[in-house]
Amino acid sequence: MTSRAENSAGMTIGTVARRAGVNLQTVRYYQRRGLIEQPSKPPSGYRRYNSDVVERIRFVKRAQELGFSLAEIGELLELGDGRCDDVRQVAEGQRALVARRIADLAAMQDTLDALIERCRHERHPGHCPLIESLSRNG
Amino acid sequence: MTSRAENSAGMTIGTVARRAGVNLQTVRYYQRRGLIEQPSKPPSGYRRYNSDVVERIRFVKRAQELGFSLAEIGELLELGDGRCDDVRQVAEGQRALVARRIADLAAMQDTLDALIERCRHERHPGHCPLIESLSRNG
């Protein structure tokens, strides 16, 4: 009924992609990157996947949302069954990076706010204080 | 004395790059992108630049630090001598983007904090709650 879904022998790559909510090409890409395993090809027919891959892809996607790069996620997956301390260390490194990016963006925001504010009030005809500020040193 | 610095006729591209604090190739790249002008080549010799270009490159760099893309900076430069309202609108759009990125990162940070915290306390032997969490749906 459910078209080409999983049966006793697992599902095909298209179904995996649909279930994980990613593009089929992305699944292949992750295989090439070594993030997920490629099942061996049966003598005749299509490769069959089980639901572990779907979970693994979702793992990757969730970790990406936390700002990890695919390289870092690969690292994470490698020590995934290993010691908790190692994993936590990677996560803490990531937390520090995120914190730093937030601080940088906050500084950006303050500068933009100040510029926009000045732009709104000091209305020189012809020259924009925002552009002026960016044009000067400092 | 100062080696190859500016004289009456302006400076060469290498000096421009050094003064602006960027790679020489970056100067050329900005020329290709149309962000800065390329002076015409004299019949014999090297192109000569004046300090306006240095200022302009610094403008680009500062705007980049505020999170503008080169495309947006090009836009900004085009309306640079134009109406303040237009410029302000671009800046406000940027501010909104920055705000959104901060919110996303803050959410990331919260999640990481929670995971790290659980990782630190619930010490299951063998299985890391951080990895476990990433592996589950939700």
Place this chain on the structure above:
DNA sequence: CTATTACTTGGAGCGCACTCCAGGTCAATA
């Protein structure tokens, strides 16, 4: 049986912001 859809492999392309390279020309210094 046929038409349509899905999978397979390998490689190329994209967008961003550079960065590097090759093979020349030019200028300044010893």
Place this chain on the structure above:
DNA sequence: TATTGACCTGGAGTGCGCTCCAAGTAATAG
């Protein structure tokens, strides 16, 4: 004068995370 270092053009390469393409094979619906 000879050598060194800086400049010239234009095209290719980089890293990230995909995304697309082509040409072929396999499975399924009607």
